[in-house]
Amino acid sequence: MITVSAVGQTFPGPVEALADITLRVDDGEFVTLIGRSGCGKSTLLNLMAGLLRPTRGTIAIDGTPVTEPRRDVGLVFQQPALLPWRSVEANVLLPAEIFGRRGSSYRTRAAELLEMTGLSAFRQKLPHELSGGMQQRVALCRALLPRPSVLLMDEPFSALDALTREELAVELQRLHLDLGTTIVFVTHSIQEAVLLADRVVVLTDRPGRLREIVQVDIPRPRSFGYNAHLDEVAAASARLHDLLH
Amino acid sequence: MSRVALPALGAVLTVALWWLLTAALHIDPFYLPSPADVVETFWRTPGFLLGETWVTLQRVLIGFAVAVTGGLVVAVVLAASRTVERMTMPVLAAVNAVPKVALAPLLLVWMGFGDTPKIVLVVLVSFFPVVVATMAGLTSAPADLRKLARSLKASWWQTFVKVRLPWALPQIFVGLKVATPLAIIGAVIGEVVSPDRGLGSVITGSSASSDTPLAFAALVLLALAGVALFYAVAAVERLAVPWAGAA
Numbered sequence: 001m002i003t004v005s006a007v008g009q010t011f012p013g014p015v016e017a018l019a020d021i022t023l024r025v026d027d028g029e030f031v032t033l034i035g036r037s038g039c040g041k042s043t044l045l046n047l048m049a050g051l052l053r054p055t056r057g058t059i060a061i062d063g064t065p066v067t068e069p070r071r072d073v074g075l076v077f078q079q080p081a082l083l084p085w086r087s088v089e090a091n092v093l094l095p096a097e098i099f100g101r102r103g104s105s106y107r108t109r110a111a112e113l114l115e116m117t118g119l120s121a122f123r124q125k126l127p128h129e130l131s132g133g134m135q136q137r138v139a140l141c142r143a144l145l146p147r148p149s150v151l152l153m154d155e156p157f158s159a160l161d162a163l164t165r166e167e168l169a170v171e172l173q174r175l176h177l178d179l180g181t182t183i184v185f186v187t188h189s190i191q192e193a194v195l196l197a198d199r200v201v202v203l204t205d206r207p208g209r210l211r212e213i214v215q216v217d218i219p220r221p222r223s224f225g226y227n228a229h230l231d232e233v234a235a236a237s238a239r240l241h242d243l244l245h
Numbered sequence: 246m247s248r249v250a251l252p253a254l255g256a257v258l259t260v261a262l263w264w265l266l267t268a269a270l271h272i273d274p275f276y277l278p279s280p281a282d283v284v285e286t287f288w289r290t291p292g293f294l295l296g297e298t299w300v301t302l303q304r305v306l307i308g309f310a311v312a313v314t315g316g317l318v319v320a321v322v323l324a325a326s327r328t329v330e331r332m333t334m335p336v337l338a339a340v341n342a343v344p345k346v347a348l349a350p351l352l353l354v355w356m357g358f359g360d361t362p363k364i365v366l367v368v369l370v371s372f373f374p375v376v377v378a379t380m381a382g383l384t385s386a387p388a389d390l391r392k393l394a395r396s397l398k399a400s401w402w403q404t405f406v407k408v409r410l411p412w413a414l415p416q417i418f419v420g421l422k423v424a425t426p427l428a429i430i431g432a433v434i435g436e437v438v439s440p441d442r443g444l445g446s447v448i449t450g451s452s453a454s455s456d457t458p459l460a461f462a463a464l465v466l467l468a469l470a471g472v473a474l475f476y477a478v479a480a481v482e483r484l485a486v487p488w489a490g491a492a
Contacts, residue, residue: 051395051396068398069396069398075392075393075396077389077392079387081387081392081393083407083412084488085411085486094407095397097407098394098397098398098403098407126488128488
């Protein structure tokens with residue numbers, strides 16, 4: 001469980017990026033943060049990751065205040081950030097190496113994750129031999145390797161083409177159902193937010209404040225195509241659209 | 246195929262053009278000998294010229310090895326701390342701006358004759374490109390990768406060995422490729438200023454005896470040594486950095 005209590009962030013300048021954010025993310029929940037560019041949604045994610053210290057307020061994961069990065073929190077960025085000299089498998093195993101654990105259980109885990117994301121055949125390839133979508137899948141496997149309790153994703157699909165994006169979003173939804181990891185996902189795509197989220201947190205323009213939290217009660221698995229819940233999808237999208245414009 | 250054929254074709258065309266010029270314009274071999282004159286001069290005393298080449302090459306290799314080792318160590322130390330880097334960068338830039346070639350006579354005064362002043366000159370000219378390229382490489386790891394290392398709580402050493410150093414390798418090799426011809430230039434300048442042995446000394450001696458073809462034979466051998474060294478570095482690069490140029 002992530003608890004964000006009265007958090008504010010002011011950068012030197014001074015630039016007030018976030019103001020008075022209070023938010024709770026439950027275990028196993030999928031929350032997306034949405035807002036316009038510069039509203040501080042990535043800042044909020046970096047605060048949860050312990051990469052930044054909040055100027056005001058506190059953030060805690062499972063009751064422990066976040067003051068530095070935690071090894072049970074996985075991160076996925078907009079860019080895959082793979083090491084170009086390492087094979088797909090070696091990239092996925094990087095966290096285990098850094099944690100000083102070389103057990104075979106991690107190898108098995110890596111193989112499982114690569115299997116789940118359809119990358120088994122590419123284990124020994126170098127990142128540049130893969131498409132952008134596949135590289136981002138590798139980054140996802142790397143983040144999931146240590147079985148994190150929380151996965152933080154900062155616009156992970158926004159550098160990809162539209163079709164790959166949809167594909168990966170559907171896949172992420174499936175992984176979330178299978179693994180039950182708590183996910184906080186930053187996006188500026190309403191479509192992505194509605195497809196993925198249990199709740200969508202809408203932030204205002206700078207300084208980012210909580211505008212509203214929209215509950216999305218569409219049964220899973222959801223998909224972009226025709227399905228039984230077109231009306232609910234349309235309603236949720238329209239609601240978010242209104243809040244953002 | 247074309248990786249061997251095209252460079253070879255380029256070399257053949259260059260020699261043909263040189264030959265054509267000397268023949269067509271009836272240039273006196275005293276000013277510009279033809280390729281045939283140069284080859285003939287070489288074959289008069291092949292053992293002698295190859296021996297002198299080896300002398301120069303040894304100086305180059307020893308000096309280059311010292312420069313690369315020292316350059317890498319200094320660059321790593323400098324890149325380890327932002328404070329140290331900021332403090333020493335202007336000094337490095339200043340020392341780098343001194344024309345090292347102008348130091349050759351001074352080195353002669355300080356170290357006398359023999360191998361030492363030549364090797365020192367090689368080190369001086371090839372050291373800075375290695376330092377500058379390595380530092381640039383070590384500080385060039387993208388922000389996302391640094392963030393990733395931080396989020397995994399990697400130690401300084403882990404970040405250095407697993408991310409920064411491999412990331413720097415392509416740029417380090419750029420520095421090495423800049424440094425190889427400089428190393429040869431350094432050795433030759435040293436030999437020209439205080440001739441004893443080596444191809445630089447051969448060139449100095451040939452001008453005293455107006456033997457231009459001999460000077461050219463020495464120059465060609467130097468050029469060949471330069472090409473060999475450059476490709477040797479490039480070959481090591483292909484082994485060490487197989488991912489470069491492919492991304």
